[in-house]
């Protein structure tokens with residue numbers, strides 16, 4: 481059963497892009513991965529953390545097949561499988577979980593931060609993981625800190641896993657006020673590949689701005705937070721984390737996301753303005769990488785100019801990506817779907833989209849497929865489950881999840897990001913030749 485609220489997308493502010501857009505809202509069948517997927521990039525980032533999914537064999541298969549292929553060391557994720565005895569109430573699930581955690585920590589003394597990750601099965605049997613985490617902390621803290629969050633697939637999309645994980649860490653961040661810091665401190669929030677993080681840190685430091693990244697690479701170096709914290713979101717799917725930081729007094733710096741030359745410049749500019757960087761210093765630091773990126777994009781634009789693109793709602797990166805491909809690569813936006821439209825975090829992005837863009841929020845997959853096939857775009861960005869059926873219809877696709885796994889933020893990655901859109905079109909041309 482599904483409900484649709486069919487409202488035609490339109491903009492009342494013609495010169496403010498899509499600021500006042502009324503999205504096409506759909507609440508039907510959705511085709512997305514669950515929040516457990518976030519473990520794949522989170523476990524690579526926080527290098528002394530372990531993610532213990534409390535779930536079923538299905539959850540174990542998802543994580544193992546999605547993340548397990550590249551493991552050369554012992555993995556830092558696993559699944560405590562809820563079996564028939566637990567479901568039938570023949571075993572005390574909390575006792576079983578305590579036993580599994582004790583075994584794990586005895587075998588892996590390198591773990592300093594343990595996440596108990598909830599799943600659909602743990603939620604269905606109403607297993608209270610916050611109580612379990614509290615109990616585990618009493619046993620293992622300070623050697624190991626135990627936190628919990630939900631990666632369940634019920635009513636979520638896969639990037640919400642990272643949001644839930646980061647939000648769970650915020651209450652435990654040290655207090656900036658206690659550390660006696662008076663000056664404004666910049667924090668970049670959201671998992672970035674190490675190479676991107678190093679580039680961003682270098683650019684900001686050249687401007688004289690010290691920056692902390694959250695999450696950090698090591699759980700022992702958590703950034704402090706307080707009323708002097710100014711934070712920039714590096715990812716557009718961190719609504720709960722932003723709220724948690726704001727409840728600690730931190731202030732969000734509104735900005736477009738650092739995708740493409742324009743997005744990266746505006747994102748850095750938001751930090752530079754807040755941290756009182758002189759305009760000529762900003763120009764001096766950003767000029768060379770900006771010009772390099774603009775040059776690299778010229779080549780990609782030749783392939784992508786005027787190509788029509790359709791985004792299915794998946795990663796929550798869709799609106800910033802649509803802004804990038806339209807404004808920097810000349811692509812035509814057929815539909816931009818997003819699982820959720822966070823108007824405040826997306827304000828700067830919406831203002832840069834062309835007025836009248838069809839923006840949809842949520843999904844009714846059958847209806848959206850019908851629209852997509854009728855529109856016959858040149859390229860569709862969608863989840864893995866939709867890619868094959870669309871390819872079978874002769875429509876070229878790009879897997880949305882690849883855009884989350886690949887380093888795409890910043891100047892040096894702008895051309896690589898464009899390449900992710902041009903490659904499927906090149907492949908299609910080769911196959912047709």
Ligand code: SF4
Pocket residue numbers: 514515516535536538539540542598599600601631632633634
């Ligand atoms: S959390 Fe839910 S959706 Fe995700 S793998 Fe487990 S059962 Fe499937």
